[in-house]
Amino acid sequence: MYFRGIGTATPPARYTKAECLDAFQQSDWFARLDARSHYLARTVLQRDNGMEARQLAVDTLGDVFTIDPNTLAQRFLANAPVLATLAAQRALAKAGLEPSDIGAVVVSTCTGHLCPGLSGYVVERMGLRADVQAFDLVGQGCAAALPNMQLGRALLASGAAEHVLSVCVEICSAAMFLDNDPGVLISACLFGDGAGAVVLSNTPNAAGPRIAWTDSMSLIDPTERKALMFESRDGMLRNILTRAVPSLAAEHARRVLDTVLARAGLGMGDIGTWIMHAGGRDVLLALEREFGLAAENLRYSASMLRQYGNLSSAFVYFVLEAALADAAPPGWWWLSSFGAGFSCHGALLEVTA
Structure with missing residues (x-):
């Protein structure tokens, strides 16, 4: 199996750690959480924690602190198909292939749930064939990329497809939750939104490595x-x-x-x-x-x-x-x-x- 083309996508809005801390301190949630949580958030967002900024699928950071099931579900629906498709289109372009060349698509996520699944949205937006094999993988968290690719490899080896589109997309801002638990707060400070895709093929790309x-x-x-x-x-x-x-x-x-x-x-x-x-x-x-x-x-x-x-x-x-x-x-x-x-x-x- 060869990686024939790769693409990524993020929302346009970029927010620094300092901006995230300021928005948190101005939100209603700041008063709801205890002094220990305030200290932890300041520590994570003011010291070197390995990250400087995130791109999130919200128009303003204030939107992040509207935390209810309907708002979060709508955020996932509005953004996951868009980012997944954009990453997939970029991967396909680098692979030098057309949508009709794709025989299977595998989409992974853990930050939201759709039925029918995300794969159908990618098929529709990319104009893939109606007989394309479409698979949705859920519940594998941060590890999902490689199981996704392993399924792609099996499809290629079986002859079920000549080219497989592997996509992972996470709208972590659609899985927002806040309370006084340290792990919950650290997660809220670290995760960003984005999608990645790769075209897996039985033959390599003639251009590039x-x-x-x-x-x-x-x-x-x-x-x-x-x-x-x-x-x-x-x-x-x-x-x-x-x-x-x-x-x-x-x-x-x-x-x-x-x-x-x-x-x-x-x-x-x-x-x-x-x-x-x-x-x-x-x-x-x-x-x-x-x-x-x-x-x-x-x-x-x-x-x-x-x-x-x-x-x-x-x-x-x-x-x-x-x-x-x-x-x-x-x-x-x-x-x-x-x-x-x-x-x-x-x-x-x-x-x-």
């Missing part, structure tokens, strides 16, 4: 499910984020990496470019320690986190696009995502000029 998916592995540990998950509260999604997440992410990511490298007869030093989900600054630091890497090795993940915040499942598409834009050297690349479940996925990519 050839990106071949050579092997992959998934690992899921349901005993750690409660470390990172959404729960339903008052008809809305409430993010549970615990202190165990950075160490869990690093431990699981290392196990997946070691297994795939051993099968390929490779070592850690053979990986030249790292395409990692960031989660947050503490996750990146835990990965550096566990893998024995310098901060420079995870520079693309750190850069995307700083620019966009945590984009959940869409994040690794942005990291891959950043590495390609920087003309990262050919060789062995490692792609990894992790999140709710607790789950972790990794893929070994061979990139040639």
Whole structure:
């Protein structure tokens, strides 16, 4: 399987940490939360937490603090199809293909629910064939990108499609929830909105580097499910984020990496470019320690986190696009995502000029 073209999309409105803190302090929610929560929000948004700004699907930051089921559901419906389609169109253009060439589309999200699913909106907006195979994957959180691509790989291998469109879109502002729980508050300070897409094909793009998916592995540990998950509260999604997440992410990511490298007869030093989900600054630091890497090795993940915040499942598409834009050297690349479940996925990519 080859990555034939990649595209990303974000809402136009960009908000800095300082702007987010100011809007919070002016909102009705500030008075509803306790002094400890005020201190935590100021700490996260005033100190270096690995991010500087986010792009959110709201006209003003004041809109973020209108938190009720109907408003959030409408925000998801108004924005998820738009961003998913824009990222997919950009990926298709880079792949040098037409909408009629796509035999299957796989769309992942965890920040909203539609029935019929998002895939139908992407099919409609992109003008894909009526007989295209369409799949909606939900509930996989930040880890969803690689399971999405693994399904695409299976469709290609089975002969069901020659080209598969893989899309992840998250409207995290449509999963807004506030209370005095530290994990809930940190989540509200870190996540942004965005979409990523890649065209997966049996043949590489004639232009640009050839990106071949050579092997992959998934690992899921349901005993750690409660470390990172959404729960339903008052008809809305409430993010549970615990202190165990950075160490869990690093431990699981290392196990997946070691297994795939051993099968390929490779070592850690053979990986030249790292395409990692960031989660947050503490996750990146835990990965550096566990893998024995310098901060420079995870520079693309750190850069995307700083620019966009945590984009959940869409994040690794942005990291891959950043590495390609920087003309990262050919060789062995490692792609990894992790999140709710607790789950972790990794893929070994061979990139040639």
